[in-house]
Each structure stands twice: as C-alpha cells, then as structure tokens.
Amino acid sequence: MREPTNEEMQRICSPIERHPDGGSAWTHQDGDQYLVTGVDTRGKRFKALRFDNWNQAKCINLYRGTYWLLRNNRRYRIMSVYN
DSSP states (O other), rough: OOOOOHHHHHHHOOEEOOOOTSSEEOOOOOTTTEEEEEEESSOEEEEEEEEHHHHHHTTSSSSSEEEEEEEETEEEEEEEEOO
16 A cells, blocks of 8 residues: 555645644635634524635634635634534
8 A cells, every 4th residue: 555645645634733722723825715604593504604814704703603724625624613
C-alpha cells in the first residue's frame, strides 16, 4: 500500500486545529468561505448564510446551529452552538 500524497492528505485531514480549552484555529486561504447554518428560536431551519470573511460570519447571533469553513467544496465544522 502506497503512502498518500500531500494533496490527498489535505483532502483527508481537517484544516481545523482543536485546542484543549475548546477553541479552534486554522489558516485562512484565498477562496475560503464560511457558512452559518441552524434553526431559529421557533425551530425553523433558516437558509445557509455564506460569507467570505470570518469576522462577518461569527457576528451572526446564532441560537442553535453550526459555523462551517468551506474549502475545496468541503465543509469543516468550526463551532456548534446549542442554547
């Protein structure tokens, strides 16, 4: 069995690093986008919101849902919110 190439490893491994204190870190690359998905206070799912800037995405007051990093047409979970 052959070793995976760097490109294959990047597709397999998440770019999100998890910290013991519950935080996350990643390096922004050109073309990265951020999605916010979830439900409102009445339990109705809202349309996914897409942003090019993490600062804009994280300012969404999320009741229950998930912040995603969209890179190379794959979603990587940054953070989930449960209230």
